Amino acid sequence: xxxxxxxxxxxxxxxxxxxxxxxxxxxxxxxxxxxxxxxxxxxxxxxxxxxxxxxxxxxxxxxxxxxxxxxxxxxxxxxxxxxxxxxxxxxxxxxxxxxxxxxxxxxxxxxxxxxxxxxxxxxxxxxxxxxxxxxxxxxxxxxxxxxxxxxxxxxxxxxxxxxxxxxxxxxxxxxxxxxxxxxxxxxxxxxxxxxxxx
Amino acid sequence: xxxxxxxxxxxxxxxxxxxxxxxxxxxxxxxxxxxxxxxxxxxxxxxxxxxxxxxxxxxxxxxxxxxxxxxxxxxxxxxxxxxxxxxxxxxxxxxxxxxxxxxxxxxxxxxxxxxxxxxxxxxxxxxxxxxxxxxxxxxxxxxxxxxxxxxxxxxxxxxxxxxxxxxxxxxxxx
Numbered sequence: 001x002x003x004x005x006x007x008x009x010x011x012x013x014x015x016x017x018x019x020x021x022x023x024x025x026x027x028x029x030x031x032x033x034x035x036x037x038x039x040x041x042x043x044x045x046x047x048x049x050x051x052x053x054x055x056x057x058x059x060x061x062x063x064x065x066x067x068x069x070x071x072x073x074x075x076x077x078x079x080x081x082x083x084x085x086x087x088x089x090x091x092x093x094x095x096x097x098x099x100x101x102x103x104x105x106x107x108x109x110x111x112x113x114x115x116x117x118x119x120x121x122x123x124x125x126x127x128x129x130x131x132x133x134x135x136x137x138x139x140x141x142x143x144x145x146x147x148x149x150x151x152x153x154x155x156x157x158x159x160x161x162x163x164x165x166x167x168x169x170x171x172x173x174x175x176x177x178x179x180x181x182x183x184x185x186x187x188x189x190x191x192x193x194x195x196x197x198x
Numbered sequence: 199x200x201x202x203x204x205x206x207x208x209x210x211x212x213x214x215x216x217x218x219x220x221x222x223x224x225x226x227x228x229x230x231x232x233x234x235x236x237x238x239x240x241x242x243x244x245x246x247x248x249x250x251x252x253x254x255x256x257x258x259x260x261x262x263x264x265x266x267x268x269x270x271x272x273x274x275x276x277x278x279x280x281x282x283x284x285x286x287x288x289x290x291x292x293x294x295x296x297x298x299x300x301x302x303x304x305x306x307x308x309x310x311x312x313x314x315x316x317x318x319x320x321x322x323x324x325x326x327x328x329x330x331x332x333x334x335x336x337x338x339x340x341x342x343x344x345x346x347x348x349x350x351x352x353x354x355x356x357x358x359x360x361x362x363x364x365x366x367x368x369x370x371x372x
Contacts, residue, residue: 009363010335012370016316017336024234027244032222035251036215042252 203268211258222251225269228337229276235332236280236325246283250276266346270339273347277329284325312370319369327362334359 028034203224210217230247237243254261254275261271320328326348333344341359345352 006363009367012312012316013331013335013363013366016313016320017332019313020235020317020320021231021332021336024231024243025240027226027230027247031226031244031248032219035222035248035255036218038248038252039255042256 204263207258207261207263207268210255218251218255221254221268225272226251228269229272231336232273232276232329232332233280235328236277237283242283246279247276250279253279270343270346273333273337274349277348280325280329315370316366319366322369323362323365327358330355330359331362 203221206217206220208217210221226247229250230243233246233250234240234243237246250272254272257275261268266274320331323331329348330344333339333347334341339347341352341356345355348355
């Protein structure tokens with residue numbers, strides 16, 4: 001195989017590339033116009049994209065402003081926390097009746113565990129914040145289970161759950177629910193401990 | 199000439215059609231030829247050449263005459279546009295397979311025959327390699343300029359060019 005000299009190869013390559021270039025047809029007459037038209041289209045679409053973004057941001061800001069203006073009047077968070085803590089420390093005779101002892105009393109009076117009992121308790125504890133005292137322990141002995149359930153259901157219906165403007169009450173209810181869950185856990189612990197002892 | 203070009207670039211930067219038309223008139227063919235070396239389908243060549251100018255005019259603010267000439271800057275855009283097109287189409291180059299490549303029958307050492315074989319061999323190069331040959335042997339650019347245009351280091355580029363020449367030499371040599 002004969003090796004072509006570098007200079008000769010350079011010349012051959014130059015000729016080859018020139019011939020290849022000559023074969024390429026020239027650009028169309030309206031080439032410049034086509035480029036300008038493409039630029040216009042792209043500018044329009046990019047403007048549209050910018051408008052869409054700006055519109056979305058403006059709408060989000062408006063919604064945020066509307067929600068901010070119409071937010072419920074509420075106490076500062078620190079004050080709410082303090083209030084919740086105070087209520088947690090309130091003794092049994094205070095309106096909040098979600099203490100573990102009370103719930104245990106109810107269960108003790110009605111030893112047959114039924115799903116309705118727990119329903120009553122959870123609904124009741126959620127609304128007990130502003131409800132009158134649940135009789136316990138002596139009064140409860142005289143109150144049949146059905147009446148307790150009925151009273152609890154009535155109270156649950158009266159419980160304002162959807163009122164956004166009543167945010168502090170909602171917070172208190174959430175706190176009461178948490179306490180209720182905690183007390184149930186403690187009760188279960190005690191029951192398990194008793195079973196273990198037996 | 200350089201002054202006029204810079205003035206026209208400034209005019210184009212202001213969004214005036216006069217500047218755009220001057221630059222397209224001056225560099226349109228150069229860009230078309232580079233794209234044509236890389237893209238096999240002739241129908242795509244003009245479309246891609248248009249895209250090169252659209253992209254260049256949209257980013258005209260990024261052009262810095264102290265870093266590279268306008269021709270070099272434009273060639274770099276054209277090279278990237280053509281490569282992106284090939285990738286998006288799933289088109290790579292025809293591999294340079296020396297076993298599969300059958301050069302045209304050559305009865306003698308006639309130069310025309312040799313040119314035909316060389317042309318066929320160039321067709322079998324990768325698009326990047328064809329672009330390299332075009333910029334080197336048609337445009338007459340230095341390796342430094344080509345390195346700028348193809349965004350690669352000049353050293354490896356020289357080695358690559360040498361390898362291409364060896365391959366072509368084998369393919370067309372007798």
